[in-house]
Amino acid sequence: MTDKLIIFDTTLRDGEQSPGASMTKDEKVRIARQLERLKVDVIEAGFAASSEGDFDAISAVSAAVKDSIVCSLARANENDITRASDALKAANAKRIHVFLATSPLHMEKKLRMTPDQVFEQAKKSIRFARNLAADIEFSPEDGYRSEVDFLCRVLEAVIAEGATTINVPDTVGYAVPELYGEFIHTLRTRIPNSDKAIWSVHCHNDLGMGVANSLAGVKIGGARQVECTINGLGERAGNTALEEIVMALRTRKDYFDLSVGIDATQIVPASKLVSQITGFVVQPNKAVVGANAFAHASGIHQDGVLKARDTYEIMRAEDVGWSANKIVLGKLSGRNAFKQRLQELGITVETEEELNDAFSRFKALADQKSEIFDEDIISITSGSASAEESEFYRFVSLSQHSETGKRPSSQVVFHMGGEKMTSEAEGNGPVDASLNAIEAMAKSGAEQLLYSVNAITSGTQSQGEVTVRLAKGGRIVNGVGTDPDIIAASAKAYLSALNKLHDPRQAKLNAQMAP
Known part of the structure; x- marks a missing residue:
């Protein structure tokens, strides 16, 4: 055997x-x-x-x-x-x-x-x-x-x-x-x-x-x-x-x-x-799971694959879980259809309250964009409203103004320790202005090590997924935020990182550095 x-x-x-x-x-x-x-x-x-x-x-x-x-x-x-x-x-x-x-x-x-x-x-x-x-x-x-x-x-x-x-x-x-x-x-x-x-x-x-x-x-x-x-x-x-x-x-x-x-x-x-x-984005040419792992740009390769897949493919994309991005749900889809898709995606919902929370998020997103993909559903079920409500920092709303030739400004409304805060600031761009507005009130003193944006799906209607990496006192944390509005996603990501810095339970001993 x-x-x-x-x-x-x-x-x-x-x-x-x-x-x-x-x-x-x-x-x-x-x-x-x-x-x-x-x-x-x-x-x-x-x-x-x-x-x-x-x-x-x-x-x-x-x-x-x-x-x-x-x-x-x-x-x-x-x-x-x-x-x-x-x-x-x-x-x-x-x-x-x-x-x-x-x-x-x-x-x-x-x-x-x-x-x-x-x-x-x-x-x-x-x-x-x-x-x-x-x-x-x-x-x-x-x-x-x-x-x-x-x-x-x-x-x-x-x-x-x-x-x-x-x-x-x-x-x-x-x-x-x-x-x-x-x-x-x-x-x-x-x-x-x-x-x-x-x-x-x-x-x-x-x-x-x-x-x-x-x-x-x-x-x-x-x-x-x-x-x-x-x-x-x-x-x-x-x-x-x-x-x-x-x-x-x-x-x-x-x-x-x-x-x-x-x-x-x-x-x-x-x-x-x-x-x-x-928040660690997979590089497009990563073996097996990269976005380009089964893509063929060369005309010779494309011709060969069309005639016989095994000319240039040693694995089938579907065998590792790749499938064509297809619209599965829309704003008129009902709760049962949404629940069925969660099950098909392997997303476990423990209680009716969690299901209702996820469905409300789905409906809110469907009002913002007409095409809902599997990746969108995975994103909106990544956190619960109850978890957000217990966080020290929580995003509420944002408005910003940017105009060619003028310095952008932003106003961010967020909860900090249960108190609603409104803060305004300017920056080199609308994202910079928004994060400056948050920092002006939070006063974390953290160093920003990374800011990156990734489109969850294709097209300009895609949700933006933003990662912000902060460092303070020897600790390094990532915050991730998603939203069809990149500026809002950026603010959410920054607040997410601040929450991790604020939570002492996130501080831990590194096994490799252990005495």
Whole structure:
């Protein structure tokens, strides 16, 4: 029988470490449900000890997900492991993922521990974790740059203590495919009890080889789990992209001879959801999920595809969830039709109140634009009115004036801490004026690192999706706003970012930087 490759998705944990990609509890639950529809084997929901917000999010994901294993990261100490176990209590199937650095550089400079101390701590932590869960993963952080003899000693010991999965991360993206594959193979060959655990790979994309390294770890090294993220989301240059791993294995089954349990038709919906929530736009030429991934501009290519698709296409667009943008609903559509489309898009609505809220948003949008696309529906269901009402900053209205040769001005009305504020300001353009008006009243003092605009659908009637990235006090946050009016979308995005800066629960410990 063909071996199965386990897909371990860490979008909600390692992907969230992208500067500004922090997600709320509700956003994490929405993505987790989509990952479950995607049939991901393991969902790493977060790092429970990093913050109260992350603990609550892992708990919520554990309660919401029924078919996938839910995992929490933990440092190799009893407090972190206990927090992870407590956060996972509601999970049907749970995994505790323990990590401890093993490279000479990390042990000396970061941990300030001797190799013998690291060895004993690794054994002790896995022994403790096994009392709380049967499914335990161990990762030697910066494993690829560790000394082979020492790494073999540590991994043999943690397997003996009960670790069921051994993950060998290329934490800094230093590996190259052949050498990384051989490294995994060497470890499995030299460790006597290596057959008692599933071997896993976790590669970063700093040199653009995350996917290639992971596949080499599978093909050459014999790993049977790949750790990856939707859209390759992650800090620095990102992580191994789930969609590329899955489609490489499916397209080249003749070479890899491995199966995956993923429902590939859910790949594009997952990509769009993660992009919409985090504000990280997918580049058009991104493999599998980019807007141009199945587009043919060359006349020769177009002619070939029209005659026989497989002349220039190795995958079918519909197999990964692409479909032609078609109008599905309009302003005359009823509540039942809207509810049916939500179900078809895999959007879960828990209560009648949530359905009514989403339908009201749909009607409001239909009054503004005549053509409603699936992407519009996904956008308007990304947040609830009740959640907005509980936010410290909340958009109300905006008016602005711009004229050639004159300095633009804007007036923004918004709630700040329950009080309605009206603020006016000028700027280099209408967007700048609007954000200046908000800042004049909010006085956040945050530095703006990024402003970007993306059209949710095609055409000038499209909703604009704006991302604003702010930094303050060592924290970096993204705010996302959508509206057919780009100026209003910009104001919403700025207020969204301010809400994240204002919420102390959004501040969290970065696992990679943890002592």
